[in-house]
Amino acid sequence: MKVALVVDIIRQEEKLIVKTLNEKQINYDIINVAQEPLPFNRALGRYDVAIIRAISMYRSLYASAVFESVGVHTINSMEVISTAGDKILTYSKLYKAGIPIPDSIISMSPDATLKAYEQIGYPLIDKPPIGSWGRMVSLVRDLFEGKTIIEHREMLGNSALKVHIVQEYIKDKNRDIRCIVMGKELLGCYARNIPANEWRANVALGGNPSSLVVDDKLKEIALKAASVINGEFISIDVLEHSSKGYVINELNDTPEFKGFMLATGINVPEKLVNYIISNFS
Numbered sequence: 522m523k524v525a526l527v528v529d530i531i532r533q534e535e536k537l538i539v540k541t542l543n544e545k546q547i548n549y550d551i552i553n554v555a556q557e558p559l560p561f562n563r564a565l566g567r568y569d570v571a572i573i574r575a576i577s578m579y580r581s582l583y584a585s586a587v588f589e590s591v592g593v594h595t596i597n598s599m600e601v602i603s604t605a606g607d608k609i610l611t612y613s614k615l616y617k618a619g620i621p622i623p624d625s626i627i628s629m630s631p632d633a634t635l636k637a638y639e640q641i642g643y644p645l646i647d648k649p650p651i652g653s654w655g656r657m658v659s660l661v662r663d664l665f666e667g668k669t670i671i672e673h674r675e676m677l678g679n680s681a682l683k684v685h686i687v688q689e690y691i692k693d694k695n696r697d698i699r700c701i702v703m704g705k706e707l708l709g710c711y712a713r714n715i716p717a718n719e720w721r722a723n724v725a726l727g728g729n730p731s732s733l734v735v736d737d738k739l740k741e742i743a744l745k746a747a748s749v750i751n752g753e754f755i756s757i758d759v760l761e762h763s764s765k766g767y768v769i770n771e772l773n774d775t776p777e778f779k780g781f782m783l784a785t786g787i788n789v790p791e792k793l794v795n796y797i798i799s800n801f802s
């Protein structure tokens with residue numbers, strides 16, 4: 522079996538994947554798409570599996586597209602990346618499947634956004650459909666703050682960033698939950714507690730990881746959310762709502778798992794490599 526590990530930068534996570542591939546004596550190449558071009562060429566079909574780990578969503582999406590063109594199995598597939606990489610496309614599939622999401626209104630102009638603010642009511646969350654690490658996810662407390670956010674977003678070059686997901690602010694538990702699903706298995710979940718000087722729980726913003734007892738409802742919603750988008754290796758961001766219970770905030774097709782490993786003790790790269798060995802060798 523031959524594996525391609527597709528990256529654009531090597532983080533702690535990718536180092537751990539490489540270490541596990543070495544330990545399990547898997548034949549692999551690291552393909553850095555920030556350095557190397559990717560040809561549409563049958564020779565690329567020498568790989569059985571491509572693990573897609575580029576940080577940039579577009580690099581991941583287009584790399585999986587090229588690998589899939591020659592029959593390589595990609596984790597995740599371009600279909601999964603194109604859905605999970607966009608929060609509106611993700612919400613569309615979740616909502617259709619009856620999976621709870623935060624009350625959300627999509628607006629595509631400044632005027633429509635002001636109407637959406639009024640309909641949701643303050644305080645509210647405004648976020649663009651693409652992006653990660655909490656960037657541009659905004660807590661809007663009143664109309665003046667809202668107008669500022671709208672103005673700033675109108676100045677950005679990318680059209681997707683001018684689209685607003687206006688949604689209810691869910692702050693009941695002061696934490697969010699992150700779960701990881703591999704294939705049909707829920708690997709586990711942990712809580713990210715919101716630090717004192719923040720309202721977001723991202724570990725990159727200081728959110729600190731802690732362990733969590735996974736109940737049946739959480740297990741069910743996490744597995745269902747991953748399967749609705751056909752995710753193979755997916756992290757699921759869950760918020761706790763006072764009346765609706767668990768709601769899915771977003772799905773991520775290139776899971777970061779440093780915080781997850783710290784909180785749960787579960788060896789994610791080992792699970793990933795074992796999954797690949799048992800399904801594709």
Ligand SMILES: Nc1ncnc2c1ncn2[C@@H]1O[C@H](COP(=O)(O)OP(=O)(O)OP(=O)(O)O)[C@@H](O)[C@H]1O
Pocket residue numbers: 623646648652653654655656658688689690691692696697720721722723758760770771773
């Ligand atoms: N509707 C909401 N109510 C309360 N908190 C929210 C809401 N939406 C987002 N947040 C907070 O902001 C953080 C970042 O939001 P979100 O996950 O939507 O953005 P992201 O940029 O995709 O982040 P990530 O790096 O986690 O993928 C969440 O982890 C959560 O703590």
